[in-house]
Amino acid sequence: MNGFLGGMPPAEQLMTLNRDDRDGCLVLIVHGEVDLSTGSRLMEAGSEALHQAAGRPVVLDLSGVDFLSSSGMGLLVALHDEGRTMRTPLRVVVDETRSVIRPIRTMGLDEVLALFGSLDEALTA
């Protein structure tokens, strides 16, 4: 144990965000864990992307996400709603083989979000 947090990395390292312009889409690539400590950063970045997309689709690539809490799922719904208000489609990429797909289905988010199994599918939708 290294002190109180047991040597855990700070929230900045727990989740990383990268942005990319690809095939007319604004892509936000998320890696790591989305929880109460990292969610606000994802919410801000997602909201900013929706505002800067100028009508282009925004693709949120969660293929590299290892953990998604209910607070994280709540912000996905919030971003989806924000995109709909702004008439900017939000496409969410979730790898079917990863464990995060199960809680997404449990919460019925597969009925709400525009989900894609790969980044390529989301870009060409």
Next chain:
Amino acid sequence: MAYPEDLDAVISMVLMADPVSLSVVRQRFRRWLTTLRWPEQEIDDVVMAVNEAVTNAIEQIHPSEIGAEVRVAARQYAEPDGGRRVLVAVAGGKLWRPEPAGFRGQGLLMIHSCMDDVGVSREHDGITMMMTSAKVPPLTYEP
């Protein structure tokens, strides 16, 4: 008890009531259950439920409870047929009431979907959420 591992199969921790504690509790539970050779999917369920319970406790720390802590303890036990479960206890601040917070209370729904039984017990110093996991197969030993 049929399994010597049961003697060691307890884990407990005191966490700062802050969101940064969540990755700590997730990592420790994942490591613990991996050591106890739990199946992947059941590990995911326990980790998810514990994360949601601790999240709920952290979100509802009353401003008057400066420096509050969340205490988490768990024990693996075997049923007569050898099947194993873990019982997890999460105790929040004195004023914690496990109830909807965040994503319109979806955290509690998630806990119920990941665990076989969920209840609260009222202790003198607050409320403890008790969660019983699904049952996983007995440990088998290679000869």
